Amino acid sequence: MSNDITYDAVRTDFIEKTGLITQAEGLPRIAGRVFGMLIFDGEVVSFGDLATKLQVSRASISTSIRILEERGLVKRVTKPGERQDFFQLAPNPYATMLERIHKRNRSIQADIAETIRSLPANSEALGRLNAHANFYASLDAAVAVALSELDTSRNTSAMLQPTAPKDYADDA
Amino acid sequence: MSNDITYDAVRTDFIEKTGLITQAEGLPRIAGRVFGMLIFDGEVVSFGDLATKLQVSRASISTSIRILEERGLVKRVTKPGERQDFFQLAPNPYATMLERIHKRNRSIQADIAETIRSLPANSEALGRLNAHANFYASLDAAVAVALSELDTSRNTSAMLQPTAPKDYADDA
DNA sequence: CGTTTTGTTCAGTCAAAACTAAACAAACTT
């Protein structure tokens, strides 16, 4: 097929962009590329293939996978008769990401509340600190809404599972 | 007053925590401390005081302020008869922060949509990419909700301005 | 005018983090 080149370009582009996005979220770029590759390809991907196709060292794959596993975004699986480890997206990675944000937000809110509690009741700063707390509270509420929305459409989560193997050309 | 020491400790603690939080959001730590100091102290603070009280170089204050101004979180003001520049919180910094997130989200969504558009209609990856897009869409919708909530309570935004000491109830 | 104050810019230092190669350990193969 002549448009395989285009297809691969789109794929590589998506993977690179995902790497940049997650980098801005505080993840190493390679971890983001692994995540992007798993989203795009869907299939279960072997450790070796990750290193080869992304053209990075096995050590980088190892640490990236560790981070992604810790965050609950990726699952390690094995295949009978195969010695390598394989990886796929965790069941609902997006909900997991939101949970994480949620948790962090609540931690921040607790810190601010602690600050407020430690101040004298007539402190001039209370108004601004309450506004500050309110910001994180409403942000948190919004995340909770998004989370419930994601759960609602979880029937759609079947989309996330790896499906029939298809042969993409030999990446870029 | 004997509890002045405690008050300063609470203040310093809040400022440092704010520095750490904003650092995780991709801002330099000092910028976060400046932001935290303006929240806590509320008053208009001079350039020199920022450097002195935060114990950092004037160069750092300069770049931090530049970043905070670019993001619309801080406003530079002058005082008649005073040579120094002074700084205070921008009118509604929290809404501005949410706007920024909103903008970024939409940019990401556009990228993903572009990827989807570039793929053949029967591509096996479409399902997962749609789920990916959906994640950012619902996150974005949630942010929009939080934004409108903030706007709703904008009567409260008077709290953000440096005013006469008023005592808001001390909820937590 | 020269001097001082003030904020920005530039060059350089330092620290943190990403990434790699190499050493390693564990499991499999023969």
Next chain:
DNA sequence: AAGTTTGTTTAGTTTTGACTGAACAAAACG
């Protein structure tokens, strides 16, 4: 058993970015 394959860990390199001091330009002061 010896030798492979596979993933992790460690040591080292490189890059990135925060921060500082010094040079600088502009304005105010004397």
